[in-house]
Every structure is written in C-alpha cells, then in structure tokens.
Amino acid sequence: MAVYAAHLTRTLQGTPSIFQVTAQEALGATVKPALQKVVEFLAANYPNKCGWSVNWYDELYLLFDCCLQYYYLKHYAASFSESFYELVRVPKISSEFNTGQHLPIYLERASLAVLVLLPYIKDKIEKIVEKWREDEEDGRLSKSSSDSLRRAAIRTYSIVYTITSCVRLVQLARYLAGGSRSHAPALALLGLALREAPPRELEENTWGDLLRNIITGRFGSAMVTFPMLGSLVLSAMEYGAFGVQFLRWWDTRAVHTAALPTPEPPQRDERAVRWRNKCPLCLQSWKIPTVLPVSGYIFCYSCISRHVRATGACPVTRCPAGDHSLVRLYLD
Secondary structure, three states: OHHHHHHHHHHHHOOOOHHHHHHHHHHHHHHHHHHHHHHHHHHHHOHHHHOHHHHOHHHHHHHHHHHHHHHHHHHHOOOHHHHHOOEEEEEOOOOOOOOOOOOOHHHHHHHHHHHHHHHHHHHHHHHHHHHHHHHHHOOOOOOOHHHHHHHHHHHHHHHHHHHHHHHHHHHHHHHHHOOOOOOOHHHHHHOEEEEEOOOOOOOOOOHHHHHHHHHHOOOOOOOOOHHHHHHHHHHHHHHHHHHHHHHHHHHOOOOOHHHOOOOOOOOOOHHHHHOOOOOOOOOOOOOOEEEOOOOOOEEEHHHHHHHHHHHOEOOOOOOEOOHHHOEEOOOO
C-alpha cells in the first residue's frame, strides 16, 4: 500500500512542463498528414486498387484514429501522443480509488469523442467554409438567400475561430501561471489534467528475454507472445510518428538556393503546345486561371476544382491532387 501511495503522490504532483504538453500536441497533429502522404503515394502507384482511398481519406483516418485512441485511453489513460511523452490523464477531483492508469468510463468516452470526432468535424467545416470563401473572393456568390447564408457562415466561422483561439491562449497562460491544472480548454471542460505517468508494469516476456534465451541456448523458453507483438507494433508507430515529425522539421529548414545546381529546362510537351492559353478540360480560354502545382498545368478554376473533387487526380498527368492545393493566378 505504501508503494502504491508513493506512485500516486508522484503522479499527482508531477505537473508536465509547457514543452511536454506542446510537444505532444505537435506530435498528435503530425500523424494525419503523414499518413495522408502514404495514402497518396499508394494511390499514385496503384490507382485501380488504392485510388479511392484519397477521396475517403478523412473517413479512413477517422476509423484508424478511433481504434488507436481508444486503445491508449483504455490501457494507459492517455491519448497516443500523451502516452509517447509519458503523460497520463487524471480527474481534477480524484481520490485513491479513481486515480491511476484507468479513467472512469464516462471520461474515457468523452475523451475519445473530443480526440476523434471534434477534429473530424472541424476539418470538414473548414473545407466547406474555405470553398465558400474562395467562391466569395472570385465573385461566384450571388445575392440570393442561399449565398447570403454562406457569407454569414463565413463571417460566423471567422468569429468563432478567433474566439476559440483566444480561449486556448488564455487557458495556456493560466496553466503557465499556475492558475489552472489543465493546459487546454477541452481538458478543462472534461475536468481532466495531465500528469506524469507512473512506471508501467514490466511484462512477463520481453524481446530482451527472447534474445537472451536464444543466445544461451534455452530454445524451449524462447517464445513470442501476443503482448510482445502488440508492444512492437505500438512502439513502431510511436517512433515512426516521431521520425516523421523530425523529417518535416528537417524539410522546413532554410535551404540556400545558391548552393543548388541550376535545373535543366523541362522539355516542351506536345499537349502543352496544343493547349496553349487554353484550359485542358474545356479547351476554352481560362476563366479564373488556376494552376495545379502537382503537374504545373493551368485550368479554369471551376473546371479543375470540380474534376479534382470528383477524381482526386490531375486530368493530364493522373498525379494525386486535391482542391486544397489549387493556386489562383492573376494574369494581365
């Protein structure tokens, strides 16, 4: 009992630093775009088998994220990124009987909804509002009642986004000043706080034991169990996500263009000559010229946005693409 109390005291007093909480949030935000790159690669190389996954990526990631977060909340009382940084969720009002490596069932389900459903809904709303905002900037919204509602939705979303960002900033400032035990508004609403996780229980069979038994010649005791395989997969996911985050940081470093060799000019494509100053889809002069960076071709905005939303690929090169990557051109 004394040992348990010692671990409990260390958990309740081990408030994470601001670096830990921000690092785990950054790691959590890295997983979805990293997996999206993998899905786009598979869709580009195997369009017949995996091409559909680009259009349904949000739903596929929702299912994957739900299983992943549920596992970590169930076994470690933490999200995937929180567990990586050895943090655990604990109720603010807690006792010896409800604090530890398990959350109450209602807090577990509420945490799962906040971690999985809210980001999914937020991403969907952002895509819709962004499309309406582009339509408004390009003058495609009329004075009809439906378009007026879209304009109002754009203004409302901007106000709500500003308010929520300010609330997050204020909550983080209160956490730094010691005025709150939760660094994020979502945790504060759930009545949860992050603490350093107590040491995990050692498994009966580990990979070290397996290697030791093989080296010493005790092959009868050398066995691979399902918990060992599960821990291997989870460790690979954790360190793989961290590696992807490191690679993203590496790619964002400043590169001296003077040190790079001058690339050779691209060969003129016969199709580019045939579609000069024309949209490759409608074969007419550009209306709101828009470039697709993945291929470099210029289309009418309405033509290419409708095409990539339907197929998820460039109509000329068949490279995976989305309407979020379109770039408006302002030509004289």
